Amino acid sequence: MTEITKHNFWDTIEEWRDPSKITFEYCGRTSLYTKMYRECKQFDGWSHTFDGKNFSEELRYNLTTLSGAPMERWEYLVEVQFSEQGDGLATEDMDYWWTVPQKEDFPTIYKFMSENPEFTNPVLSKLGPNHQLLAHNHGPEHQWLFNLSINEPVGSKFAIYPTGPIDYKPGDIYKLYVNNDHAVVNGNETRYHLLFRGGR
Numbered sequence: 001m002t003e004i005t006k007h008n009f010w011d012t013i014e015e016w017r018d019p020s021k022i023t024f025e026y027c028g029r030t031s032l033y034t035k036m037y038r039e040c041k042q043f044d045g046w047s048h049t050f051d052g053k054n055f056s057e058e059l060r061y062n063l064t065t066l067s068g069a070p071m072e073r074w075e076y077l078v079e080v081q082f083s084e085q086g087d088g089l090a091t092e093d094m095d096y097w098w099t100v101p102q103k104e105d106f107p108t109i110y111k112f113m114s115e116n117p118e119f120t121n122p123v124l125s126k127l128g129p130n131h132q133l134l135a136h137n138h139g140p141e142h143q144w145l146f147n148l149s150i151n152e153p154v155g156s157k158f159a160i161y162p163t164g165p166i167d168y169k170p171g172d173i174y175k176l177y178v179n180n181d182h183a184v185v186n187g188n189e190t191r192y193h194l195l196f197r198g199g200r
Helices: 033-042 049-054 057-064 071-081 107-115
Strands: 024-029 096-099 123-127 132-136 144-149 157-160 172-176 182-185 191-199
Touching: 033 107, 033 191, 049 071, 049 096, 057 071, 057 096, 057 123
Parallel strands: none
Antiparallel strands: 024 172, 096 123, 123 191, 132 182, 144 172, 144 191, 157 182
């Protein structure tokens, strides 16, 4: 089989996809996604993924520890995955943004969290139309995080190796085993996903 790289991930997916391999688990869904979507569209305080050195302390912490990593991993993230010069998940003209949602801007997310206290340390991601996240992983150690879809633009797709595509619908929540390579191709409008801390 062809070696899987971040550049041929999608071109070789029919060679390697194996739905019998477990790399994600469906955790249910929320009906609050429409209100969350409106709040995301109204918000204008996003941080660009290549501006990691200027991220707030809370954003650095929540991103670094999403799947149970210690804060020592931050230096790698800011130099590689969140860097225009690095060999990470982004292309040079990347339209990719982050924020830690605050209650005054995202009351619906906080309503969801109060009703579902197992979901903590949120991070919101915003991916521009027709942009992609190249195949990447969070390190070799077995680890996971929770990923909630707020919207799924037409033409968007998400896959994780070696299982294959995840059929995300708005409101769906999945537990993703992110030690496995995963990638996103966005569709025809801005895509918002909400991440919560998992572990290892």
